[in-house]
Amino acid sequence: MSIPNFLSVKNVAEQLGVSQQYVRSLLRSCQLEGQQVGKQWLVSPTSLESYVNSEGVEPKDHVARRTGPLPKLKALSFFSGAMGLDLGLEKTGIHVLLTCEVDKHCRKTIATNRPDVALLGDVWQYSAQDIRQAAGLSDTDDIDVIVGGPPCQAFSTAGSRRGFQDVRGNVFLKFIDLLLELKPKYAVIENVRGLLSAPLAHRPHAERGEEWAPGFEEKPGGALLHIIQTLRAGGYGVSFNLYNAANFGVPQSRERVVLICSRDGNKLPHLKPTHSQNETFGLPKWKTFREAVEGIETLGCDHVNFPEDRLRYYRLLGPGQYWKHLPENLQKEALGKSYYSGGGKTGFLRRMGWDKPACTLVTSPNMPATDICHPVEDRPLSIQEYKRLQMFPDDWQLGGKLVDQYRQVGNAVPGGLGEAVGRAILAHMAGHDIQPPPGFQFSRYRDTDEVSWEAATRKILGLDPVDIKPTKIKPKVKKIVVEAPQMQLFEKEPT
Incomplete structure (x- = not known):
């Protein structure tokens, strides 16, 4: 079902360059205005334009605290x-x-x-x-x-x-x-x-x-x-x-x-x-990835994607594995010239393990030399998982598009x-x-x-x-x- 002059979630996702699930998250948090008709969300072009414009507006300095007495510390x-x-x-x-x-x-x-x-x-x-x-x-x-x-x-x-x-x-x-x-x-x-x-x-x-x-x-x-x-x-x-x-x-x-x-x-x-x-x-013992993401499925799963040519290697890797667990001929194929360079190259093609801490989060989990894949799903870690691993509250709202949110959380000091x-x-x-x-x-x-x-x-x-x-x-x-x-x-x- 569609209504003239209204956009579907798929249309909005294509225009913003994000997943449809991320668009639904914007609708649920009221960052994007829409209406639900049956099981389908519809967004007006005016609402989408307002959201896009607001993303480009930088908050002005406000050079005064806005609430009462000073705290003790x-x-x-x-x-x-x-x-x-x-x-x-x-x-x-x-x-x-x-x-x-x-x-x-x-x-x-x-x-x-x-x-x-x-x-x-x-x-x-x-x-x-x-x-x-x-x-x-x-x-x-x-x-x-x-x-x-x-x-x-x-x-x-x-x-x-x-x-x-x-x-x-x-x-x-x-x-x-x-x-x-x-x-x-x-x-x-x-x-x-x-x-x-x-x-x-x-x-x-x-x-x-x-x-x-x-x-x-x-x-x-x-x-x-x-x-x-x-x-x-x-x-x-x-x-x-x-x-x-x-x-x-x-x-x-x-x-x-x-x-x-x-x-x-x-x-x-x-x-x-x-x-x-x-x-x-x-x-x-150190807290694990499994502990961090417990119950996270209720929060959504907004993530960037891997290119298909990289996914075919990930489908051969299990939890906690990386490029060295591939057959040698595929190692050379997957890494190309990087295979012959020095260093451990541990950032290539790595799946998180369930029962140990995550690796150091980077500013983008889908870059070729620093990608971070979910233990069993064929996708990069989601922004919700990023927040859990850096100990941000689940309801902490992040400004900017999804790529900007990854960068903010990846650069942060963990709360612990x-x-x-x-x-x-x-x-x-x-x-x-x-x-x-x-x-x-x-x-x-x-x-x-x-x-x-x-x-x-x-x-x-x-x-x-x-x-x-x-x-x-x-x-x-x-x-x-x-x-x-x-x-x-x-x-x-x-x-």
Whole structure:
């Protein structure tokens, strides 16, 4: 049955480039207006046009909180994304008054789910005083926590790793400046593992001659060492480690560097795990994919699709298998030239296993080298499964089209890791010294804590650990042009 001038769910799905099930989800959540005739949904062209237009409208900054008295524990969030880290903190009673985000789809997510929270855009456009005012704070109100995950691409091992030469690296330094000016009791900084080895300056491989040797600024670790030295010079005690979120109840193996800084100059203990891989240390075993998606069939299944030429390989793989479980002739056929490249190539053709945590979620589960397939169904993971694996509430509404939603959730900090950070801060506030089990391994890597990492990094950089002082870099909006022999960020004290 059809009605003139009305569109079927199939018509709308084709125009939006999404599945019919996703269109029905939009109708159920009233993001798209329609009427049901029998078992069929019908949508007017006007409603579809309104939805398409609204998707392109970016929420404006609102520089004032919209609700009453200040909460007991006050937090400000920068580079907020879809608010994964913020939601974890909220579970421990630390409430976000202000968010700061430039991505229009993330901004829509924030405005939809937390309309009473102040929403700012480009961090360069606001002073510390502007930020206080937007959050509803006076000059004398103490800020309990500032959290932020500055853009990570400048430090990612998968990118060009231009560090502080990259404009996003400069935003990192801008964030540190703001943090020191706002002087919160605690600061939390989250980033990718690549931050541990990122240099201050990076020389592209094409510019390295046969006799090239890294200068001081091009040696690994300089970027993070500068950051922690700057924080310490501002009076903060700094502890950090590389944490696998699975150790904190997240049904996903995901490693992130988390720095926790305390204004009193003392270092917080490392985060206390709630789970372990093999039930060691008297802790329950890591949560599994099966546990995460229990009952999810009632929520719908909105997903992108694999091309047919890839599906024929997936149909030969069982739960927990990937390309290496194919016959050798099909391995070569499926991977093409990538078969002969180096590395483990574990991101190709991988089905999730039921009874272990998911792999690290990526921003798109159907890309050739990072695809993530359901354990038994021949499809990528759905956005509903993505949300469960990152510990977002089922009713958390995401702005943008389906591809934008995957990116937001894939980039987020899992709620369980944020909750562990919140618990550590509350324990320190209360004067409790809660230590993790001695010898607990937080990730696949060793020597990633601030003590052993710094000792190794200073050795690599040729720095004496007792006579180093940070020299402040003034961040710029434009890319910094660095000449390695001239850029000196650490100086020895005069003798």
